[in-house]
Amino acid sequence: MTAFQPDLPSAFAGSACIGAWAHDPDSNRLALSPVLARLLAVPAASAAGAPLTLALAALEAEDAVRLESVLRAAGEDGRPFEAEFRTRPGPDGPRWLRLMGRSGRDPETGALTTQGLAFDLTEGRRPVDSxxxxxxxxxxxxxxxxxxxxxxxxxxxxxxxxxxxxxxxxxxxxxxxxxxxxxxxxxx
The missing domain is CATH 1.20.5 (Single alpha-helices involved in coiled-coils or other helix-helix interfaces)
Known part of the structure; x- marks a missing residue:
């Protein structure tokens, strides 16, 4: 990869991107990448359609309320958004995650879906620098x-x-x- 010929897989590998996610506002269910599901303590078998409440239970309480509000607002206005939140301490320790995405309607079914990418910001928040x-x-x-x-x-x-x-x-x-x-x- 050069600065003039970017390579998408290399860009993702260097970006702390941990995968895609989708939220169905009608059923209030999430589809999560395997890594994101693990960090949110969602069983792999449920990652394709986990209840939002299950994923929110893995977050710090005030962050869970805020993320739920952000997802609801995204479904109403369709604008791009990003939200940072902390997971509760678990096997991987507490993590700082960012969801970025937007809502839109499926052109064939008309169903509203909010979807985007998730990033793990934890390493950037650890005191490794002076x-x-x-x-x-x-x-x-x-x-x-x-x-x-x-x-x-x-x-x-x-x-x-x-x-x-x-x-x-x-x-x-x-x-x-x-x-x-x-x-x-x-x-x-």
Missing amino acids: EVHQAQRQANRLADHAAAMKGLVAGLRNPPLARLVDEVAVEVGHELARHLHGTRRQVH
Whole structure:
């Protein structure tokens, strides 16, 4: 593979992609790749149509509620989404996973399905780097999330919330500046 001739299998291998998934909102069932099923403690025999509640039981409680809400919203608006969540400690330890996907209707049957890819982010969250490097990565992620919040709050027409998000974005900017300048001093 070169930068000008990307190879899909190599790209997937280097991306922490652990497979595909699909959610049927009508039956509230999931179809999971074998690796994702294992990480969510879903028996292999059930991976082709597990109840959503079975997969959610493997997640930290607050993340399970949020993921269920994200899947419901995806089925309603059909927009692309991504959601990160933590599994409860198990044989593989706690894991950080990300689902990315979108909903759409099957052109032949008209059935609504939400589907996408799953990624294991756990290795990127383990403290293998220096404390300074890890803090820089956290500041960068905060900046990404602040930018996403600013984009999302605009459509809500909620000025008090927009002001709060602006304040958060400014503070995140200060934090990012501290890391870029290599100092922990206050920047205001």
